[in-house]
Amino acid sequence: MTDTPLSLAEADSTLFARLRRWWSGETATPVKRVQFDRPLTPWMFLLPQLAVVAIFFYWPSVQAVTSSFYLEDPFGFGATFVGLDNYTEALTSRGYMSTAAFTAFFCVVVTALSLGLGLLLAVKADKVIRGAETYKTLLISVYAIAPPVAGLIGMMFFDMHMGPFTQIAAWFGHDLRVGIDYWDTATALIVISVWKQIPYNFIFFLSGLQSVPVSVREAALIDAKSGWRRFCDITLPLLAPTAFFLLVINITYTMFDTFPIIDVIVKDKPANNPMTLVYKVYLDGFKGNDIGGSSAQSVILMVVVALLTVLQFRFLERRVHYG
Amino acid sequence: MQKIKPLDHLILILGALFLCVPVVMALMSSTHAAIDIHSNGLYITPGSHGAETYTKVLTSRGGFTGDVTGLLMLTNSMIMGLGFAVGKIVLSMMAAYALVYFRFRFATLIFWAIFATLLLPLEVRIMPSYQVMSELHLLNTYTGLIVPLLASATGTFFFRQFFRSVPDELLEAARIDGAGPVKFFIDVLVPLSRTMMSAIFIIMFIYGWNQYLWPLLMTTDESFFTLMRGIKSILQVWVGSQIPDYNEAFALAVLAMVPPVAVVVIFQRMFIKGLTESDK
Amino acid sequence: MAHLSLTNVGKTYGGSAQPAVADVNIEIRDGEFIVLVGPSGCGKSTLLRMVAGLETITEGEIRIGERLVNKLDPAERDIAMVFQNYALYPHMSVRDNMAYGLKNRGERKAVIEERVAEAARMLELRPYLDRKPRALSGGQRQRVAMGRAIVRQPSAFLFDEPLSNLDAKLRVSMRMEIRKLQKRLGTTSLYVTHDQLEAMTLADRLVVLNGGRVEQIGAPLEVYRAPASTFVASFIGAPAMSLLDAHVENGQVMLEGHALAPVAHAAGPVTLGLRAEDLRLTSGGVPMRVDHVEELGAQRIVHGTVGDQALAIIDTSEALLPETVHLGVAPSRVHLFDARTGRRIETATQPVAVPAE
Numbered sequence: 024m025t026d027t028p029l030s031l032a033e034a035d036s037t038l039f040a041r042l043r044r045w046w047s048g049e050t051a052t053p054v055k056r057v058q059f060d061r062p063l064t065p066w067m068f069l070l071p072q073l074a075v076v077a078i079f080f081y082w083p084s085v086q087a088v089t090s091s092f093y094l095e096d097p098f099g100f101g102a103t104f105v106g107l108d109n110y111t112e113a114l115t116s117r118g119y120m121s122t123a124a125f126t127a128f129f130c131v132v133v134t135a136l137s138l139g140l141g142l143l144l145a146v147k148a149d150k151v152i153r154g155a156e157t158y159k160t161l162l163i164s165v166y167a168i169a170p171p172v173a174g175l176i177g178m179m180f181f182d183m184h185m186g187p188f189t190q191i192a193a194w195f196g197h198d199l200r201v202g203i204d205y206w207d208t209a210t211a212l213i214v215i216s217v218w219k220q221i222p223y224n225f226i227f228f229l230s231g232l233q234s235v236p237v238s239v240r241e242a243a244l245i246d247a248k249s250g251w252r253r254f255c256d257i258t259l260p261l262l263a264p265t266a267f268f269l270l271v272i273n274i275t276y277t278m279f280d281t282f283p284i285i286d287v288i289v290k291d292k293p294a295n296n297p298m299t300l301v302y303k304v305y306l307d308g309f310k311g312n313d314i315g316g317s318s319a320q321s322v323i324l325m326v327v328v329a330l331l332t333v334l335q336f337r338f339l340e341r342r343v344h345y346g
Numbered sequence: 347m348q349k350i351k352p353l354d355h356l357i358l359i360l361g362a363l364f365l366c367v368p369v370v371m372a373l374m375s376s377t378h379a380a381i382d383i384h385s386n387g388l389y390i391t392p393g394s395h396g397a398e399t400y401t402k403v404l405t406s407r408g409g410f411t412g413d414v415t416g417l418l419m420l421t422n423s424m425i426m427g428l429g430f431a432v433g434k435i436v437l438s439m440m441a442a443y444a445l446v447y448f449r450f451r452f453a454t455l456i457f458w459a460i461f462a463t464l465l466l467p468l469e470v471r472i473m474p475s476y477q478v479m480s481e482l483h484l485l486n487t488y489t490g491l492i493v494p495l496l497a498s499a500t501g502t503f504f505f506r507q508f509f510r511s512v513p514d515e516l517l518e519a520a521r522i523d524g525a526g527p528v529k530f531f532i533d534v535l536v537p538l539s540r541t542m543m544s545a546i547f548i549i550m551f552i553y554g555w556n557q558y559l560w561p562l563l564m565t566t567d568e569s570f571f572t573l574m575r576g577i578k579s580i581l582q583v584w585v586g587s588q589i590p591d592y593n594e595a596f597a598l599a600v601l602a603m604v605p606p607v608a609v610v611v612i613f614q615r616m617f618i619k620g621l622t623e624s625d626k
Numbered sequence: 627m628a629h630l631s632l633t634n635v636g637k638t639y640g641g642s643a644q645p646a647v648a649d650v651n652i653e654i655r656d657g658e659f660i661v662l663v664g665p666s667g668c669g670k671s672t673l674l675r676m677v678a679g680l681e682t683i684t685e686g687e688i689r690i691g692e693r694l695v696n697k698l699d700p701a702e703r704d705i706a707m708v709f710q711n712y713a714l715y716p717h718m719s720v721r722d723n724m725a726y727g728l729k730n731r732g733e734r735k736a737v738i739e740e741r742v743a744e745a746a747r748m749l750e751l752r753p754y755l756d757r758k759p760r761a762l763s764g765g766q767r768q769r770v771a772m773g774r775a776i777v778r779q780p781s782a783f784l785f786d787e788p789l790s791n792l793d794a795k796l797r798v799s800m801r802m803e804i805r806k807l808q809k810r811l812g813t814t815s816l817y818v819t820h821d822q823l824e825a826m827t828l829a830d831r832l833v834v835l836n837g838g839r840v841e842q843i844g845a846p847l848e849v850y851r852a853p854a855s856t857f858v859a860s861f862i863g864a865p866a867m868s869l870l871d872a873h874v875e876n877g878q879v880m881l882e883g884h885a886l887a888p889v890a891h892a893a894g895p896v897t898l899g900l901r902a903e904d905l906r907l908t909s910g911g912v913p914m915r916v917d918h919v920e921e922l923g924a925q926r927i928v929h930g931t932v933g934d935q936a937l938a939i940i941d942t943s944e945a946l947l948p949e950t951v952h953l954g955v956a957p958s959r960v961h962l963f964d965a966r967t968g969r970r971i972e973t974a975t976q977p978v979a980v981p982a983e
Contacts (some may be wrong), residue, residue: 056514057680058449059527065448068531072441072460072502078482079475079494080463086474144361147354154355160611161362163618165369167606169556171577172599176372178581179592185387221365230622279469283558283574290581301469308473309563321470329465515713518680519774523727524701533726537717 087325091318102315109319119303119320126278126299129213133281134273136217138266141224146254148225149232159229166222170280174287177215181207181288188214202288202296209297211288216281223276224269231265232258271334278328300324369603376400376596383592395593403597414568416576420601423555423572427605429492430554431547438501439539443531445502446509447517463499468560476563486567495560501546508542509535545620548613552606573602628691628704628781630654630677630814636685637672637838646672647838650686657812659805663825664835665861671786673835674818678784679703690781701730706775710787712767714759714774720746721755724773738777745773748807765796772807783808785817789824801827822862826850834858852961856968859899859961865927867961868937872898879960882933884912887957889973896971899961902927905939908954914939916947 059065091109093102113119148158180186181201188211192199201211235258243257279301289296298306304324308317367390374389377396383389404416444450445457468475475494484490512535520530558574565571571579580595610617631654637647647669654660662670675681677688679700688695695703706727714723721742728738746752749769759767768788775783788804789797805828808815819825825832826846834841834849834857842854853859859867870881873895878885881898907928914930914937928939928947939953962971 055446057518058447060449061527064527065444065450068440068444072437075493075497076460076463079497083471083474083478087471147358151354158358158362160614161366164607164611165365167552167610168603169574171558171574172602175577175595175599176368180368185384187388226618227622230618279467282469287581305472314473317473324470325466328470332465513711515709515711519713522700522707524730534715
């Protein structure tokens with residue numbers, strides 16, 4: 024059952040052991056004190072979701088794994104089993120490694136910037152009284168803008184003929200060539216991705232801040248004179264769960280949800296442009312017709328994402344339980 | 347209480363400007379002529395060509411995609427957003443109900459089978475998903491556009507949490523009142539979830555409306571194009587034209603962002619509640 | 627209306643060796659008000675929920691009237707239940723809350739309306755019939771929950787700590803209301819509480835539970851006067867009965883070497899039970915060192931120690947107390963319990979009238 028002795032529970036803190044505990048926690052505690060005891064009714068309620076999950080999740084996922092072990096003939100004349108070749112090829116190719124490196128760099132920069140700015144704005148918005156609602160509305164509204172739209176607007180701002188950012192760069196003597204120069208493109212991708220993600224982080228940080236009880240705030244006011252001290256000693260620790268949750272979400276965001284932004288800016292022309300691993304899966308699969316290689320890359324990504332999500336999932340459970 | 351410092355307001359104003367100015371400029375520039383934008387850059391003041399541009403984008407077939415009007419794409423985006431939101435709510439409420447309120451064999455297995463979908467976003471299995479869709483002949487159909495996106499447990503997870511927070515006694519009272527599983531679901535649980543359903547609806551509508559990669563792959567027939575898909579097309583036409591139709595691109599961007607932004611601004615409170623409590 | 631009978635009823639949860647409820651036998655007469663009382667975790671709620679059909683019965687039989695209900699759905703048992711947190715349907719009006727069960731039973735509209743109106747009149751809920759529960763106060767919600775039970779006209783009412791969520795003052799008035807209502811309707815009732823005062827004031831008969839087993843069944847005063855075990859003795863009555871290690875010598879109870887009262891029991895160690903309200907300050911007798919005094923206005927509770935055993939006395943005088951007082955007790959008010967099992971020892975002196983001091 025759930026009650027593992029404390030010493031034992033503390034002793035094995037490996038990921039696997041933790042997984043097992045969440046697993047058992049999930050099953051051992053009954054969800055409701057009283058449940059219906061009918062053999063067929065639950066299946067009736069589950070059927071639609073199960074059907075969709077089976078057809079559109081498990082079937083393709085299994086196919087991704089199997090086809091990652093095959094080399095598909097580009098003209099559609101069958102496939103040959105090649106074992107782990109697709110994987111070794113992907114992992115050893117220079118293109119893949121440089122894309123992976125960029126993805127990591129992109130993740131770190133976008134996450135750091137959008138979390139930092141989101142937090143800064145949330146802290147300030149939480150503080151002000153006059154105009155608080157207006158600021159909130161303005162800062163949140165951008166959340167709903169779709170990434171491709173963000174990409175399109177961003178593209179205009181970085182346009183080589185009339186983009187305001189290009190002009191600003193020109194004043195400083197830099198010839199901004201987004202879509203042609205690697206680092207110029209990377210800058211544009213980062214700016215647009217951060218712009219798009221700030222509202223999300225803002226919303227969560229603000230609601231985290233506002234859930235700090237008034238009594239705690241008042242106690243802090245009495246105990247610490249400097250606002251900065253209060254922020255470091257009281258606010259930040261209380262926000263830590265939110266921040267951790269957002270960290271995982273932001274990494275997932277930069278890895279996957281930035282796809283449309285990249286697609287709009289890079290426009291299928293990899294040439295000398297930066298891209299993320301997900302974009303490479305798409306390019307190799309749909310544009311390069313390398314289904315095996317693309318599938319192998321998919322599976323590698325699946326593992327990375329699965330790990331990230333397990334982290335997040337565990338965290339969600341905890342957050343929900345403790346408040 | 348704390349004093350208001352001008353610095354706080356300055357930071358907030360800068361933040362709001364950084365986020366909102368691009369949107370305003372897109373909106374304003376869409377009302378100017380392409381040639382003016384080309385020579386003068388983006389505008390922050392309204393121009394006089396708005397009506398003309400929007401009429402063209404909404405109704406003209408030849409505009410930029412060849413065969414499809416903006417109005418049709420708007421309709422398709424709406425179908426996509428609404429269909430996805432409704433489908434998501436119906437499916438996930440039913441599944442969550444079964445998982446929370448029933449004792450049955452394999453319940454744990456089913457729970458994990460459904461929640462494993464949270465592990466892998468669509469993007470990583472995009473190739474095989476495409477192949478499955480083409481095997482099922484679902485390319486260029488609304489079903490193909492919407493249903494596969496429902497295969498993720500976000501909604502189910504949320505409703506499961508919500509149902510767990512419903513007091514046990516409510517079910518017990520209902521059982522004493524003679525309500526069976528279906529009656530309890532319809533008479534008690536669904537009306538009880540109304541607020542949560544609205545919040546989830548808003549988030550899912552935006553999510554569906556904003557889909558990009560999936561419609562891109564699923565639709566080659568232009569009559570199924572959504573606004574997001576239209577953005578891709580307009581960029582493809584872009585290459586090689588002397589003076590790109592900046593104004594039309596902006597008009598399209600505005601059409602694509604107005605409905606979700608309006609929903610967020612109007613239902614701000616409910617939206618934030620839904621977002622922060624469902625944890626996406 | 628019906629009598630209720632529980633025969634050898636028990637419950638063991640899957641995966642647990644210890645039964646949650648074991649070997650319960652209660653015969654409840656038609657119209658009787660029975661209170662199940664005990665500390666939390668004693669199985670009282672589980673037992674009630676077994677009668678309601680919300681928990682399966684793993685052992686024994688429950689009959690409502692002549693019907694064996696072990697396998698019946700809650701809705702088929704002809705009972706009504708009032709929950710601690712009221713469990714009102716938040717999206718339904720007061721009227722619909724009360725009517726819902728009748729509707730599901732397919733009762734005619736006119737009948738439903740009549741019964742709801744009648745219950746609303748009885749409970750003074752008429753002005754609130756179209757309100758949602760969230761617009762009502764705690765006491766009003768509690769009334770709606772009662773109304774929902776009344777309209778069903780069930781064989782039995784089941785109450786699961788219905789007053790715990792109310793504040794102290796409201797609890798007292800609702801307690802009286804429940805009792806009056808039950809007397810008027812004459813419906814057999816089973817009521818669960820952990821509050822011994824509530825149990826004493828409401829019950830025709832008490833069932834004291836401990837660790838899933840019945841410790842004692844009896845009218846409140848019977849249980850108070852002759853608790854069947856040290857557990858019941860310490861649970862019923864406030865302040866709690868003092869339980870002390872003592873022994874019997876030469877027909878006298880000896881407490882820390884002092885003779886307290888004559889008893890007819892063989893010599894040997896016993897557990898001595900003394901209620902604070904039965905003890906008197908006397909000039910001679912057992913000496914007690916005074917530790918502290920709680921002033922309650924009409925009386926005061928004097929806490930002290932005899933040897934190193936704690937003891938409490940209720941005293942009604944206002945005189946300044948010396949450091950050491952002497953106490954005495956009427957022999958009929960001495961409770962003896964087996965030092966090993968904690969069961970009550972019946973002694974010959976007890977039924978005898980109080981001798982003059």
